[in-house]
Amino acid sequence: MVQSIDYAALAPALAAAIGALLVVLADLAGAGRRALDGLTLLTAGTGLATVFLLAAEGASRRTFCLSGGGCSYVADGFTLLIQGLVLAAAAIVVLLSSPVLTGDRLPTAEYHFLLLCAVTGAVTLGAARDLITLVVALEVVSLPVFALTAFPGRRPGGAAGRVAGEAALKLFLFSVVSTAVTLYGIALLYGVTGELQLDRLAAALARAGPGEPVAAVLTIAGFAFKVAAVPFHFWAPDVYQGAPVPVAAFLSVVSKSAGFAGLILVLAVGLRPYAETWSVLLGVLAATTMTWGNLVALRQRHAVRLLAWSSVAQSGYILAPLAIAHREPSLAVQATLVYLVIYAAMNLGAFGVVTAVSRRYARNELEDYRGLARSAPLAAAALGFFLICLAGLPPGLAGLFAKIAVFRAVVLGGAGWLAVILAINTVIGLYYYLAWAVRMLGVRAGEPRLAVPFPLGVATAVAAVVTVGLSVAPAGVFGLVPLALPLTP
Amino acid sequence: MDGYLGSYAVLALLVLAGVGVVVVAMTGARLLSPSKPTREKLLTYECGVDPVGEGWAQSYVRYYVFTFLYVVFAVDAVFLFPWATIFAAPGFGLVTLGEMFVFLGFLAVGVLYAYRKGALTWV
Numbered sequence: 001m002v003q004s005i006d007y008a009a010l011a012p013a014l015a016a017a018i019g020a021l022l023v024v025l026a027d028l029a030g031a032g033r034r035a036l037d038g039l040t041l042l043t044a045g046t047g048l049a050t051v052f053l054l055a056a057e058g059a060s061r062r063t064f065c066l067s068g069g070g071c072s073y074v075a076d077g078f079t080l081l082i083q084g085l086v087l088a089a090a091a092i093v094v095l096l097s098s099p100v101l102t103g104d105r106l107p108t109a110e111y112h113f114l115l116l117c118a119v120t121g122a123v124t125l126g127a128a129r130d131l132i133t134l135v136v137a138l139e140v141v142s143l144p145v146f147a148l149t150a151f152p153g154r155r156p157g158g159a160a161g162r163v164a165g166e167a168a169l170k171l172f173l174f175s176v177v178s179t180a181v182t183l184y185g186i187a188l189l190y191g192v193t194g195e196l197q198l199d200r201l202a203a204a205l206a207r208a209g210p211g212e213p214v215a216a217v218l219t220i221a222g223f224a225f226k227v228a229a230v231p232f233h234f235w236a237p238d239v240y241q242g243a244p245v246p247v248a249a250f251l252s253v254v255s256k257s258a259g260f261a262g263l264i265l266v267l268a269v270g271l272r273p274y275a276e277t278w279s280v281l282l283g284v285l286a287a288t289t290m291t292w293g294n295l296v297a298l299r300q301r302h303a304v305r306l307l308a309w310s311s312v313a314q315s316g317y318i319l320a321p322l323a324i325a326h327r328e329p330s331l332a333v334q335a336t337l338v339y340l341v342i343y344a345a346m347n348l349g350a351f352g353v354v355t356a357v358s359r360r361y362a363r364n365e366l367e368d369y370r371g372l373a374r375s376a377p378l379a380a381a382a383l384g385f386f387l388i389c390l391a392g393l394p395p396g397l398a399g400l401f402a403k404i405a406v407f408r409a410v411v412l413g414g415a416g417w418l419a420v421i422l423a424i425n426t427v428i429g430l431y432y433y434l435a436w437a438v439r440m441l442g443v444r445a446g447e448p449r450l451a452v453p454f455p456l457g458v459a460t461a462v463a464a465v466v467t468v469g470l471s472v473a474p475a476g477v478f479g480l481v482p483l484a485l486p487l488t489p
Numbered sequence: 490m491d492g493y494l495g496s497y498a499v500l501a502l503l504v505l506a507g508v509g510v511v512v513v514a515m516t517g518a519r520l521l522s523p524s525k526p527t528r529e530k531l532l533t534y535e536c537g538v539d540p541v542g543e544g545w546a547q548s549y550v551r552y553y554v555f556t557f558l559y560v561v562f563a564v565d566a567v568f569l570f571p572w573a574t575i576f577a578a579p580g581f582g583l584v585t586l587g588e589m590f591v592f593l594g595f596l597a598v599g600v601l602y603a604y605r606k607g608a609l610t611w612v
Contacts, residue, residue: 002580002581002582002584002585021595021598024598024599024602025598027602028601028602028605
């Protein structure tokens with residue numbers, strides 16, 4: 001029988017996919033660089049509009065359902081939050097890319113096509129409610145990013161194509177290995193239960209009783225790779241450094257959000273009966289991720305590498321609430337989502353200023369930021385604010401509120417040891433974020449004004465406005481996130 | 490031999506036995522056999538034919554066009570075959586036919602793009 005498909009529920013994913021196709025056709029018709037930028041932005045905007053329309057409608061839509069219940073694609077509050085986050089972040093990344101892709105013979109259309117393909121995957125991932133859709137969506141996010149990483153363009157470190165190729169190959173190898181491990185875990189889960197839909201899987205696992213923790217651990221591995229959690233983080237610094245800066249921003253926000261969405265879905269819906277097992281595991285994972293990320297970040301002298309290690313550490317903070325998911329499931333997911341949203345805004349903003357500086361200093365070392373407060377006061381003020389937010393100090397209240405949300409969840413969930421590790425790590429983080437911010441106030445003679453291209457300025461300003469908004473009125477995100485719960489399988 | 494990991498113990502034993510057989514056979518041969526190497530004996534064995542040239546062979550990068558087209562049309566075929574078995578069955582019809590052409594349209598755009606960018610020309 002022909003399935004009836006609810007196209008309204010699919011609208012955000014369809015918008016991104018059709019946009020990708022249109023970009024290719026527009027390039028064949030001879031559209032210029034600016035037109036392609038505009039088309040990609042328009043696609044992200046259309047996607048966002050459909051997300052808002054679906055959110056305004058209120059009811060959750062579901063499609064691709066089995067006759068015995070259980071749907072593969074659900075557009076509920078959680079889905080729409082992730083999709084909105086991913087699409088907004090993608091729009092910012094397009095703005096960041098525009099001044100970087102200025103070479104004459106650069107295949108700009110292919111860049112935008114690959115970007116929109118990855119976005120399609122991320123949008124689908126948020127809505128996926130069965131294991132196969134989850135893995136396929138995760139791969140759709142990953143595959144275009146391999147090519148984007150190797151994309152010719154301005155790079156930090158004066159890196160030539162070789163470094164980019166090496167970065168892309170590393171990302172590829174790590175990704176396929178971790179996907180293989182995840183597939184093995186999924187095969188075990190399917191072998192034990194005979195179910196793929198997450199809610200039916202949970203019911204079957206609850207009936208079967210404890211017995212397949214190995215399968216659960218293996219399934220988590222692929223998602224841990226995507227979010228660069230220690231010990232699956234090895235690719236992150238090299239890939240961020242070798243890739244064009246906007247692609248690094250994409251990896252650290254869009255691809256990471258998609259990874260967290262998948263992780264939350266698999267853990268909180270599919271593997272709910274094993275919460276006792278995986279929450280301990282996630283606690284250890286979060287603690288090692290934040291500690292290792294912060295300790296190595298202390299020694300970095302390169303701006304993008306520092307952001308890479310900082311984003312590893314931030315992954316640790318985002319993972320931490322999941323360690324108490326067996327006691328307070330909705331509180332845990334809520335704290336994770338709050339941190340994810342705030343992290344996306346402040347990290348994209350920091351990448352915006354780093355992109356601007358990388359246009360003058362190809363090597364993009366921290367020393368190159370000395371005197372930025374004189375040569376580009378607005379950019380320096382913005383970067384300072386984002387760094388203070390990432391550190392979680394006032395006046396960067398957004399970052400502080402995010403940390404408080406995580407602390408509150410961890411303490412209420414009774415994981416005191418993790419709260420102590422969180423506190424220690426916050427202090428370690430202060431050092432390298434503040435050292436970078438203070439460097440900008442230094443004096444460097446004869447430094448001409450740094451011109452910030454218009455799209456970069458807009459992108460950074462949008463990130464700044466959102467972050468300031470979240471600092472002044474955090475109720476926005478704290479109010480939005482509970483709407484995303486409870487997760488409907 | 491019980492419990493979840495117990496069933497893997499047999500597998501582990503089998504792996505150990507396999508490794509043991511290889512180790513015993515190779516060490517036995519090394520200890521027992523006389524060793525009188527000549528030049529002919531040390532040559533690479535290639536089905537009895539004298540080895541010619543080096544082990545390093547080059548293939549033309551331009552054959553990638555074949556690979557490219559193969560991948561495109563193999564993907565077509567993978568989805569076309571199962572579709573072809575059911576699209577005439579009752580309950581399916583014009584919608585099913587249309588859906589397949591939407592899919593083929595996506596691939597066609599890709600081929601068209603590659604053609605227009607000159608990726609399919611023989612260099």
